[in-house]
Amino acid sequence: MPIDGLSENLTMPASCPPRAQRRTTMVVGPSFLRTAGAVAAKDLRVELRSREVVYTMTFFAAVIVVVFSFAFVKDQKALIEAVPGVAWAAVVFAGTIGLGRAFDREREGDTMRALLLSPAPRLAVFAGKTVAITALVIAVEAVVLPLCLLFFNVDLGAAVLHLALILALGALGFSVVGTVFAAMLLRVRSRDVLLPVVLYPILVPMIMAGTKATGALLAGATGDAWFWTQFLAAYDAVFVIVSLWTFEALVIE
Amino acid sequence: MPLSRVAVQKVGKRFGQHRALVGVDVELAAGEVCALLGPNGAGKSTLVGILSTLVRPSSGDVTYVEGDAARRADDRLRREIGLLAHASLCYGELTAVENLVFFAGLYGVAEPQARAHALLDQVGLDGKARERTVRTYSRGMVQRLALARALVADPSLLLLDEPFTGLDRGGALALGQRLGQARADGAIVVVVTHDLEAIAEVTDHVVILRRGQLVHVEKKRGFTYAELRDVYHRHAD
Ligand SMILES: Nc1ncnc2c1ncn2[C@@H]1O[C@H](COP(=O)(O)OP(=O)(O)OP(=O)(O)O)[C@@H](O)[C@H]1O
Ligand SMILES: [Mg+2]
Numbered sequence: 102m103p104i105d106g107l108s109e110n111l112t113m114p115a116s117c118p119p120r121a122q123r124r125t126t127m128v129v130g131p132s133f134l135r136t137a138g139a140v141a142a143k144d145l146r147v148e149l150r151s152r153e154v155v156y157t158m159t160f161f162a163a164v165i166v167v168v169f170s171f172a173f174v175k176d177q178k179a180l181i182e183a184v185p186g187v188a189w190a191a192v193v194f195a196g197t198i199g200l201g202r203a204f205d206r207e208r209e210g211d212t213m214r215a216l217l218l219s220p221a222p223r224l225a226v227f228a229g230k231t232v233a234i235t236a237l238v239i240a241v242e243a244v245v246l247p248l249c250l251l252f253f254n255v256d257l258g259a260a261v262l263h264l265a266l267i268l269a270l271g272a273l274g275f276s277v278v279g280t281v282f283a284a285m286l287l288r289v290r291s292r293d294v295l296l297p298v299v300l301y302p303i304l305v306p307m308i309m310a311g312t313k314a315t316g317a318l319l320a321g322a323t324g325d326a327w328f329w330t331q332f333l334a335a336y337d338a339v340f341v342i343v344s345l346w347t348f349e350a351l352v353i354e
Numbered sequence: 355m356p357l358s359r360v361a362v363q364k365v366g367k368r369f370g371q372h373r374a375l376v377g378v379d380v381e382l383a384a385g386e387v388c389a390l391l392g393p394n395g396a397g398k399s400t401l402v403g404i405l406s407t408l409v410r411p412s413s414g415d416v417t418y419v420e421g422d423a424a425r426r427a428d429d430r431l432r433r434e435i436g437l438l439a440h441a442s443l444c445y446g447e448l449t450a451v452e453n454l455v456f457f458a459g460l461y462g463v464a465e466p467q468a469r470a471h472a473l474l475d476q477v478g479l480d481g482k483a484r485e486r487t488v489r490t491y492s493r494g495m496v497q498r499l500a501l502a503r504a505l506v507a508d509p510s511l512l513l514l515d516e517p518f519t520g521l522d523r524g525g526a527l528a529l530g531q532r533l534g535q536a537r538a539d540g541a542i543v544v545v546v547t548h549d550l551e552a553i554a555e556v557t558d559h560v561v562i563l564r565r566g567q568l569v570h571v572e573k574k575r576g577f578t579y580a581e582l583r584d585v586y587h588r589h590a591d
Binding site for chain 2: 135136139143146147150151206209210211212214215216217218219220221222223
């Protein structure tokens with residue numbers, strides 16, 4: 102035995118039944134949901150194994166929140182008005198790091214090519230990757246939100262659930278748009294520079310709506326907050342549709 | 355339904371100013387092993403990429419025929435294509451079994467777990483290695499896994515780009531046998547390689563590229579190493 106784990110020979114002929122027989126073991130094409138689920142589960146499993154992306158993202162986001170809580174001070178107290186900007190900057194910057202790394206992983210063994218080569222619906226692959234990145238961003242938000250409340254001394258009461266909804270919508274919008282561009286730039290050498298350049302302008306409406314919604318909520322203006330929450334939801338809906346439409350055309354060499 | 359024929363017609367590919375392929379015509383038939391040969395940079399991998407449907411030709415086109423009917427390059431066609439490329443196409447953070455189960459799922463293969471183990475038996479990757487992450491594998495072990503991945507859905511168009519790289523002697527011999535078996539099963543097999551000795555015996559069809567151009571085609575059921583080397587030196591050098 103030459104190396105651990107290698108048998109002396111490939112034992113093909115004996116263990117390999119004829120084609121006609123093998124064919125019957127196939128089920129029909131993989132469904133959309135099953136594929137998306139498999140891709141998302143695979144991404145999250147890889148991440149759980151190394152945890153490097155989520156740790157980097159969370160650490161980075163936490164530093165932003167903490168540093169700004171000491172920078173924006175008025176009358177010895179952290180300035181609540183700074184919270185929307187700080188929270189969203191933390192989420193978007195941390196998300197960009199995660200996005201880049203999540204797609205670097207598909208480059209290592211050229212596995213993006215393997216995904217696109219499979220008969221699974223390409224949109225399902227896209228949906229799976231989006232779900233995984235959304236989950237990462239939400240994990241970061243789950244740390245950023247309590248940190249913000251703590252360091253800026255905010256007491257939101259039950260409205261904290263509304264804020265969580267706003268942030269979750271933001272995570273989804275960010276991931277949908279981000280996945281399209283990250284996939285598109287996968288083969289471009291200067292992608293690390295280009296990704297933020299093309300991504301942020303398109304995210305501007307979302308970031309604006311997100312900060313407005315958060316600000317309104319902190320100021321107790323529930324009506325305004327709901328208006329901007331709906332704006333966020335509409336933004337997400339539009340970009341889900343646009344991305345599903347364009348993804349396939351964008352990823353072929 | 356398995357593919358019966360693939361016709362490459364006047365295919366060209368440019369990368370900017372550089373012409374990687376110029377007007378290439380190749381006809382691939384079921385039950386034949388095609389050895390795609392040529393010096394480095396000849397355009398072999400580019401042609402394999404085009405055959406895999408992932409690289410768009412700049413001119414000309416590829417027709418995939420099933421029975422008598424031409425097929426569009428869609429999801430269902432990709433089901434029939436197995437690719438082993440320069441890269442492993444596998445995830446370093448997953449184990450061999452996890453990789454194969456994942457891809458078996460994407461191809462809609464029934465009982466992915468059993469399929470994964472059967473494939474790993476076939477390519478001779480066994481024991482504890484199956485449960486280690488691929489990142490820890492030796493070169494040859496990665497190559498065996500990549501081969502298993504290419505075979506996961508039992509493709510009728512098998513594209514192997516330098517499959518002998520990193521394999522030990524036993525592995526190379528057995529891969530040769532596996533190619534013979536794919537041929538007997540009626541698959542269309544394309545093998546890019548510089549290892550003429552390993553491929554000679556199962557070769558039915560030699561296609562030689564040089565600087566993106568088709569310089570020689572020869573059909574014959576099985577070559578000796580000396581014959582194949584001779585053909586290669588006459589046309590590729
Ligand atoms: N993505 C790309 N961008 C620019 N040029 C490319 C690209 N891919 C291939 N080429 C060029 O096309 C030509 C053919 O490349 P290809 O990889 O097909 O060669 P090959 O025959 O597979 O060589 P080798 O035996 O070294 O693997 C080369 O000159 C290469 O530089
Ligand atoms: Mg090559």
